[in-house]
Amino acid sequence: MYYIGFDLGSSSVKAALIEAKTGKSVGITHYPETEMAIVAEQIGWAEQDPNLWWENICKVTKKLLAETGISSNEIKGIGIAYQMHGMVVVDKNNEVLRPSIIWCDSRAVEIGNAAFKEAGEDKCVANLLNSPGNFTLSKLKWVKENEPEIFEKVTKLLLPGDFIALKLTGEATTTISGLSEGIMWDFKQNKLADWLFDYMGIATDVIPTIVPTFSNQGIVTKKASEEIGLPEGIPVLYRAGDQPNNAMSLNVFEPGEIAATGGTSGVVYAVTDSSKTKENTRINNFAHVNYKKEQPRIGKLLNINGAGIQYSWMKNNIVAATDSYNDMNNLAASIPVGSDGLRILPFGNGAERMLNNENIGASFLNLNFNRHGKPHLLRAALESIAFSFVYGIDILKNDGIDVNAIKAGNDNLFRSEIFSNTIATLVGADIRIIDTTGAVGAARAAGVSFGDFKTLNDAFSDSEHVMTYHPLNDKKIYMDAYLLWKQDLEKMYKK
Secondary structure (H helix, E strand, C coil), rough: EEEEEEEECCCEEEEEEEEECCCEEEEEEEECCCCCCCCCCCCCCECCCCHHHHHHHHHHHHHHHHHCCCCCHEECCCCCCCCCCCCCCCCCCCCECCEEECCCCCCHHHHHHHHHHHHHHHHHHHHHHCCCCCCCHHHHHHHHHHCCCCCCCCCEEEEEHHHHHHHHHHHEEECCHHHHCCEEEEEECCCCCHHHHHHCCCCCCHHHCCCCCEEECCCCHHHHHHHCCCCCCCCCEEEEEEEHHHHHHCCCCCEEEEEEEECCEEEEEEEECCCCCCCCCCCCCEECCEEEEEEEEEEEEEEEEEHHHHHHHHHHCCCCCCCHHHHHHHHHHCCCCCHCCCCCEEEEECCCCHHHECCCCCEEEEECCCCCCCCHHHHHHHHHHHHHHHHHHHHHHHHHCCCCCCEECCCCCCHHHHHHHHHHHHHCCCEEEECCHHHHHHHHHHHHHHHHCCHHHHCCCCCCHHEEEECCCCHHHHHHHHHHHHHHHHHCCCC
16 A cells, blocks of 8 residues: 655646555656746736646646556555645635735735734744744735735635645645744644734634644545546545655654755755744744644744755856766865855845845855866855855854754755765754655655554655765864855845
C-alpha cells in the first residue's frame, strides 16, 4: 500500500508516492512541463485560476500512476502541501468566485499596514506574532473594498491547500497552521482573531471548519474520484503550507533547528518554542506543523528575495551558454575566500523584507578591470548570497533563535561547497543535505496521521542523507570577508 503527496506550487504541481510500510519514495513527478502562468493585470498583482490547480492535480496524479505502474486501489491516503498565503473565495455552491490572489501579489500592502497601526501594533505583535501585512485576510479586505459584488457572494475564505482539500472531499476545512499563515490566528487567546475580523469588517463565518494538521480531514468523493483517478473513500490526512511542510520534510520539528532553501529566492525557517517576537516587521511567525497550545512550536520565516536569481543571472549573462552550474562552481573555487576584494550586494529582486521592505538593488563593489575576471564574479556571487543568509540568521538569533542544526534539500544552492561552507563556518553549525521533496514529505505526513508511523521521526530514513558540511577551522578569513560585505550593506541600507 502507498500514500500520495501533492505539493502545489505557483509554477507546477509535484506529486510523490511512498510505501506505507517503509516511507520509501517510489516515484516523483510534476505537471505541467512548462510553468503555470501567473496573471498580472497590474504592476504588483499576481493571480492564478484555482480550477487550473485542480486540473493539474488530476493530471499529475494520472501521470504518476502511469510512470510507477502502481494501481490507484493501492493508495490509502493523501497529504497536501501548497503555496502559502493565497486567497481563494467560493460561493454557497463551492464555486470559485474570482482568480486566487497568490502569495507574491502585493496589492494589499497598504491595507495590512493600516490594520497594524489602527488595530494596535502591540496587540498585533503579542497576539498575532505578526503585522497583518500583505497576507490572506488583508487580500480579502481588498476584495471587499474593490469588488463588493464578489464579496457579497463569498461563503468561504480558503487557502490554496484548503481549496484542493475541498475539491477532493467536498468539505470546506482549514487548519490552525494555515490560519496563522493568513494572519488570522490569535496565539495568545488560542482562537480565531475575531477582533481583527471585526476591524476588517469581515464576518468570521467565512472561515471553514478547523481540523488538525495531522487528521482525517474528509474522504474522496465519488465526483472527485472520477476526476482524479483515486479511490472513492480514501482520506485526506495532512495539509500544510509549503515552508512548514518543507521543514517537516527535512525532519525539522524542534527548537533550534533550521530548514533552509536556496532557490530563486532564499528562505530560512527556524523552529522555536517561544511565542515572543521583536522582529515582527522582518520575520513572519507561523504555527509549525506540530504546533500545540500546550507545546508551542513556532516557525520563524525569513525570506531573501535576492538569492539564486542572482546566480542564474550570472549563468545567463556572464558564462558561456554551455557552462553548467557545476562548471560555474568549479571556476569560483579557483578564487580565494573574499574574491580578492570584489563584493556584491545581491538584492536585485525587489524589496527585501529583512531590509524593512527597502529595494536597494544589486551592486558590484571594488570591481577592478585589471584584477577581476569571470571566476571572481562567480565566487563573489556565491559569497554574497551566503552572506545574505548569515545576515538573516543573525536577525533570527536576535529574535531568540539558538541555532544548533541547519538542514537543506539537495536541489538548490546548498549543493555548492563555497556557499554551504561559508554559511556553516560563519554560523558555527553543521549543514545536513537531505535528498527529499515537499511532495514526499506530504505523503509521509499522511502515513504519520494514519498511524503507519508512530512518530514523525519514524517516517524518515538516514539513507536520504547526502552529506554534511561542517564549520571550517579557519573562520577568520570568512569573518573578515563577511564584515567587509556587511559594512558595504550598511552604507547602502540605513536601518
